Amino acid sequence: MGAGRATLAGVFMEYCRLERSGFLAVTLALLLGGGARVAAAVASGSLTQGAPSPTNAPLANQPTPSPHVSQIASPTVTNAPESVSGTNDAIGREYQAVLAADDAAQEDVERMIKENDAFAAKGAGSAEAELRQRTRSRLEPVRKAYEEFLKRHPDHAAGQVAYGAFLNDLGEEAAAQEHLERALTLNPKDPAIYNNLANIYGHIGPVKKSFEFYAKAINLNPLEPVYYHNFGTTVFLFRKDAKEYYQITEQEVFQKALLLYSNAMRLDPDNFPLATDVAQTYYGMRPFPVEPALESWTNVFHIAHDEMEREGVQVHFARIKTIAGRFDEAQAHINTITNIDYAELKSRLIRNLQERRRAAEEKEKSPPPKTEDTNASISPHP
Numbered sequence: 001m002g003a004g005r006a007t008l009a010g011v012f013m014e015y016c017r018l019e020r021s022g023f024l025a026v027t028l029a030l031l032l033g034g035g036a037r038v039a040a041a042v043a044s045g046s047l048t049q050g051a052p053s054p055t056n057a058p059l060a061n062q063p064t065p066s067p068h069v070s071q072i073a074s075p076t077v078t079n080a081p082e083s084v085s086g087t088n089d090a091i092g093r094e095y096q097a098v099l100a101a102d103d104a105a106q107e108d109v110e111r112m113i114k115e116n117d118a119f120a121a122k123g124a125g126s127a128e129a130e131l132r133q134r135t136r137s138r139l140e141p142v143r144k145a146y147e148e149f150l151k152r153h154p155d156h157a158a159g160q161v162a163y164g165a166f167l168n169d170l171g172e173e174a175a176a177q178e179h180l181e182r183a184l185t186l187n188p189k190d191p192a193i194y195n196n197l198a199n200i201y202g203h204i205g206p207v208k209k210s211f212e213f214y215a216k217a218i219n220l221n222p223l224e225p226v227y228y229h230n231f232g233t234t235v236f237l238f239r240k241d242a243k244e245y246y247q248i249t250e251q252e253v254f255q256k257a258l259l260l261y262s263n264a265m266r267l268d269p270d271n272f273p274l275a276t277d278v279a280q281t282y283y284g285m286r287p288f289p290v291e292p293a294l295e296s297w298t299n300v301f302h303i304a305h306d307e308m309e310r311e312g313v314q315v316h317f318a319r320i321k322t323i324a325g326r327f328d329e330a331q332a333h334i335n336t337i338t339n340i341d342y343a344e345l346k347s348r349l350i351r352n353l354q355e356r357r358r359a360a361e362e363k364e365k366s367p368p369p370k371t372e373d374t375n376a377s378i379s380p381h382p
Contacts, residue, residue, distance in 0.1 A: 095159055098145045102166060105142045109135045142166065150179075157187035165196060173200050191220035195227050202234045207241045210234050225267035229274050232260030236281055254285050272309060275300045279316065290324045311337050318349050327357045 116131050146163040153159060160183035168176035177200045184193045198213035214231035221227065235242045236257040239250055246256065261278040268274060279300050282293035294317070301313040318333035330353050337346045 091153055091156065094149060094153075095156065095162075098142075098149050098159070099162060101145050102142045102162070105139050108138050112138070139170070154182075155186055157183045157190065157193075160186065161190070161193055161196065168196070168200065173204050176200060177204075189220060191217040191224065191227065194220065195224075195230060198234070199230060202230075202238070207234070207238045208245045211242070211245055223267065225264040225271070225274070228260045228264035228267070229271075229277065232257045232264065232281075233277055235260065236277070236284075239284075250284075251286060254281055257281050270303050272300065272303055272305060275303055288323065290320060293320055308339060308341070311339050311342055315342065315345055315349065318353070322349070322353050322356055325356070325360060327353060327360070 112131065112134060143166070146159070146166060150156065150159055150163060160179045164176040164179035164183065166176075167173075167179065177197065180193055180197045180200070183190070184197065187193065194213040194217040198210040198217065201207060201210035201213065211231070211234070214227060214234065217224070217227045218231065235253060239253045242248070242253045242256065243250060246253075248256070258278065258281050261274065261281065264274055265271070265278060275296075279293065279296040282289055282296060297313055297316045297320070301310060301317075304310045304313060314333045314336050318330045318337075321327075321330035321333065330349075334346060334349050334353065337349075
């Protein structure tokens with residue numbers, strides 16, 4: 001297991017946010033309704049540990065005013081007996097065998113979905129219900145392996161975490177929470193457990209408890225970018241809760257989310273979904289900071305992996321420059337968008353550009369209108 005993994009729900013949300021299509025996460029989200037470990041590879045590539053220490057990292061006791069989409073972290077063993085966590089004794093080898101079965105099943109599920117996508121493109125894919133049943137049937141032996149292992153070794157903290165992550169990936173959050181809370185009693189110094197429980201609290205509540213648990217995860221391991229990323233996304237998505245919890249304004253909530261994201265970026269500067277979350281945050285700020293937003297999206301553009309992602313960033317360049325009244329520049333960005341998957345978005349961008357350009361021309365001929373409401377949020381989508 002790697003340093004982290006993204007839940008499928010988070011990958012699907014990222015898909016929607018980037019307005020991408022043909023992405024494996026879409027099919028996975030529809031099939032499993034919550035997630036699968038294979039989504040980690042689809043989402044962001046690698047989730048690193050051991051990166052340089054962040055500058056001005058927020059501390060748990062500092063509610064400093066300053067995306068899911070949550071990423072699951074693997075268990076970190078801290079001061080636990082070898083029989084609980086180890087890989088050199090019989091229990092450890094048994095645990096590793098369960099993990100290997102989990103990984104193999106997830107790889108098979110990914111292969112099934114890719115093959116079905118290929119068949120579907122030729123008009124011969126399986127029905128959604130049939131494919132869902134096949135994938136769940138493949139994962140069922142893994143569920144039984146975890147249950148049998150934990151029945152024999154109920155105090156195996158890492159096993160409780162791994163099974164909790166497995167259940168969470170399948171959308172069974174209540175069951176996942178039970179195993180993770182059990183793991184926390186066994187190993188209260190494992191930051192991954194706090195992160196994974198915070199993910200669940202962010203989904204099903206209480207949301208404010210997720211803030212507390214992300215902060216604890218960061219205190220225990222301030223070098224893991226996943227924790228800052230998840231924390232920032234939760235603060236951004238649940239702004240009302242963040243305002244009440246930290247006693248700050250909405251604009252200070254955006255600043256807090258940006259601070260958390262910036263700490264994650266220092267630790268994982270080439271993470272495209274993370275950089276996208278950072279750039280998206282600017283849409284909610286008032287007054288809208290055009291230049292910082294463009295700078296942030298430029299960073300996203302530079303670390304994009306392919307032309308599909310780069311054209312997605314061009315959508316945002318066009319959107320922002322249209323808002324800023326830089327119509328010719330906006331049109332130039334629109335002209336670079338050629339992928340058919342962006343056809344509808346491109347049409348909306350063109351329509352918005354024409355409307356704003358026409359309004360600007362009419363404004364030059366008319367008396368000044370009433371001042372616009374600068375407190376209204378700007379949608380990140382055209």
